[in-house]
Amino acid sequence: MMRCFCVTRIRVLLTIALVIPAPAFAQITPAQTVVYVDVDANGSASGTSWVNALPDLQGALQNAASGSEIWVAAGTYYPTSSSATAEGRDATFQLRTGVALYGGFAGSENNRSQRDPSANITILSGDIDRGIQPLSKSFNVVTASDTDASAVLDGFTIRDGQAALRFPNERRLYSGGGIFNQNASPTLSNLIITANFAEAGGGMFSGGTGAPTLRNVQFVDNNASEGGALYIDDTSAPRFINTIFIENTSSLDGGAVFTESASSISFDGSSFTANNSGADGGAIANSGGSISFTGVSITANQTRFRGGAVHNVGSSAAFTATTIISNTSRDDRGGGVFSEDSAVSFFDSTIVGNNAVIGGGVAISRGSALFNDVEISANAVRSTTTGGGGGGGISISSSEVVLSDTLIVNNRAVGGGGVSIGGGSNVLFQSVVISGNQATGSFFAEGGGVSLFASSAIFTATTIVNNYAEATGGGIDAERSSPLIVNSLLTGNQADRDGGGIYMTSNDGTILDSVISGNRAQRGAGLANYDSDTILTNVLISGNRADIEGGGVFESEGSFATFTHVTIASNRATFGGGVYTDESTPRFRNSLIAGNLANLNPQLWAESSNPAFDHSLITGIDLRDFGTGNLDGTGDPRFVAPIDPDLAPTTAGTFRLQDGSSAIDVGSARFLDERQNDVPDLNGDGDRSDIITRDLTGASRVQGSATDLGAYEGGAPQEPELRPVLYFPLFRRR
Structure with a gap:
């Protein structure tokens, strides 16, 4: 339905829009000609002074010489005084190269710096028949076509344009109700563009070539089929500085902005608030070109389908120092941002409190993304009558994504409370904190921190802590994937079923130089391994608690895990406090299992399994x-500060070895040499010629006559250093 606007909307604008302070404008030089316009003037109409001002702005604009300025006093001005004929609707204020229009004058000023557009409202209205016929407004209130930067429009309210005539198929008749800009680069400043309507760009259309500059412009309550406030097309490359978009709507894409431009578009220091689209892109729908946001706020926008704030397809988008807060995709994905077949980057930005059915904060599909120094928090995937989706913070599908120095905290979804990864994606987490995320709302709620399906992920120097899954994988849930976890911490995570820290099924995973501590689940509180060939090297598994089996590790369904220099201590379960293995073939090399608690077989429970041991110690x-080279089980590992497993789940305890430990100097360095036929790719880099020379903390191995057992070389400091590790190639082949 065509929307009708009334003059009474001005009172709304006075309360929310005129927040720009009167700028300090340059004074007029003697060489400049000033033409004075005042709709209420009754002098000689020569335009040479306020007393003799012209009452007709249209005439003043048409007759002004190049290099002149037109000063316009407060009031309402129409592009024509004719009746609303078909020709009358063509009436428009045509900007001119070399002519500058300034509004906001009271009608007594001597220089431009004295004006105040917020107090002296100067309106350019397309309501050419003064409200007699609601559908008989100017197609375009202002036309800026074929001008350059010397065409200036500054200090006006532009309203009541109506460009919705599709036949004949002439662009200006259905585009840019407020301003129509074609092949032009005008300078537009201190404007309020409101209550305009069009098929494309209710407030403004910018197409063809050119690069208009918009500074301190407000788009408020405009409406269109696409681009409620603004439609950008062709190679037009506007720049927006301190521009505000409020409560604009579109029936299709781009509640505020729709762009198909093949050029670069930039928004600096701008804001998008409470815009709404009926299809995609609550605030912005971008396709085809590149778009950048610097110091921008995008808040409380809504869309029906994809991209509550931003919908980015076949394009590139960069967000720097930008906040994306409380946006909504009602029926689809990408509550904050949806990006498909595109490259998108986020730097020093915040993505908070957004929600969708899939990808509460951000949804990435068939593209690439980079997150650096970003906070992704309190985003959510909503449950629907057909269930909910994954990725409370981020949903990643068939994409390559890098996250560094980023916080992913307190997000919620049915699967992948923090991050959901699938569709053959490759993802790198480097120096990332994943904390307090939840996967809830379904029997299949998996991956409180991260859900990984049929994809590859590298976690380096990453902390995964205090996440929760209603089903499996409190920290990480990985299925048919290739996770690589290096120099990372998985602590305090919980799953109601299996895998409090990590749940692996049908995987080829690697865990190196990491700590899995203080997690809880029914089975495999630290690690649950199903039909997986997981390789663990220099890993501490301590203080985990399983209500049923495998306090530290649970192995089942033909798993073939290799434990090299792994310490499994102070874990608790009903059966198999340290390790529970069922129908599996784990290998333990230079490893240490001690001080665990269970009703039966506190250190190791082997059910229909064939474990192998070399140079290892299991107490008892x-x-x-x-x-x-195995020990008889009577020796004492003499941990520096073992913790009572009754206290599990806990991250307490110090598990390096003291002098006199039976686990010192009894290992074999050959199990750290990947060149040996029976030694796997311990560090997961795809190169089978490495030798692992350091322990969990980075201390050198073989400090005595032989290497020590477990994760720590004797005398090493307790706390591991989270060292980012760069892998070449970045992502391994699955």
Whole structure:
């Protein structure tokens, strides 16, 4: 339905829009000609002074010489005084190269710096028949076509344009109700563009070539089929500085802005608030070109489908120092940002409190994304009658994504409370904190921190803490994937079923130089391994609690895990406090299992399994007949500060070795040499020629006559250093 606007909307604008202070304008030089316009003037109409001002702005504009300025007093001005004929609707204020229009004067000023547009409202209205016929307004209140930067429009309210005539198919008749800009680069400043309507760009259309500059411009309550406030097309490349978009609407895409431009468009220090679209892009729908946001606020926008704030398809988008807050996708994905077949980047930005059915904060599909120094928090995936989707903070599908120095906290979804990854994606987490996220609302709620399906992910120097899953994988849930976890912490996570810290199924995963501590689940509180060939090297698994089986580790369904220099201590379960293995073949090399608690078999429970041991110690179990170099189980590892497993889940305890430990100098360095036929790719970099020379904390191995057992070389400091590791190639082949 065509929307009708009334003059009474001005009172709304006075309360929300005229917030720009009167700028300090340059004074007129003697060489400049000033033409005075005042709709209420009754002098000689020569335009040479306020007393003799012209009452007709249209005439003043048409007759002004190049290099002149037109000063316009407060009042309402129409582009024609004719009746509303078909020709009358063509009436427009045509800007001219070399002519500057300034509004906001009281009618007594001597220089431009004295004007005050916020007090002296100067209106350019397309309501040419004064409200007699609601559908008989000017197509375009202002036309800026074929001008350059010397065409200036400054200090006006532009309203009541109506460009919705599709036949004949002439662009100006259905585009840019407020301002129509074609092949032009005008300078537009201190404007309020409101209550305009068009098929394309209710407030403004900018097409063809050119690069208009808009500074301190407000688009308020405009409406269109696409681009409620603004439609950008062709190679037009406008720049927006301190521009505000409020309560604009579109029935299709781009509640505030729709762009198909093949050029670069930039928004600096601008804001988008409470805009709404009926299809995609609550605030902005971008396709085809590149768009950048610097110091921008995008808040409380809504769309029906994709991109509550921004919808980005086949384009590039960059967000710097930008806040994306409380935006909504009602029925689809990308509550904050949706990006498809595109490259998108976020720097020093905040994505908070957005929601959608999939990808509460950001949804990335078939593209690439970079997040650096970004906070992604309190975003949510909503449940619907057909269930909810994944990725409370971020949803990633068939994409390559890098996250560094980023916080992913307190997000919520059915799957992947923090991040959901699928569709063959490759994702790098570097120096990322993933904390307090939840996967809830379904029996299949998996991956409180991260859900990973049929994809590859590298976690380096990453902290995954205090996440929760109603089903499996409190910290990480990985299925049919290739996760690589390096120099990372997984602590305080919980799953109501399996895998409090990590849940692996049908995986080829690697865990190196990491700590899995203080997690809780029914099975595999630290790590649950199903049909997976996980490789663990220099790993501490401590203080985890399983209500049923495998306080530290649970192995099942033909898993073939390799534990090299792994310490499994102070974990608790009903059965198999340290390790529970069922129908699996784990290998333990230079490893140490001690001080765990269970009703039966506190250190190791092997059910229909064939574990292998080399140079390892399990307290209470004589391993000498089960491999080479194993200990008889009577020795004391002499941890510096072991913790009572009754206190699990806990991250307390110090598990490096003291002098006199039976686990010192009894290991074999050959198990750290990937060149050996029976040694796997320990660090997961795809190169089978590496030798692991350091322990969990980065201390050198083999400080005595031989390497020590467990994650720590004797005398090493307790706290691991989270060291980002760069892998080449970045992502491994699955």
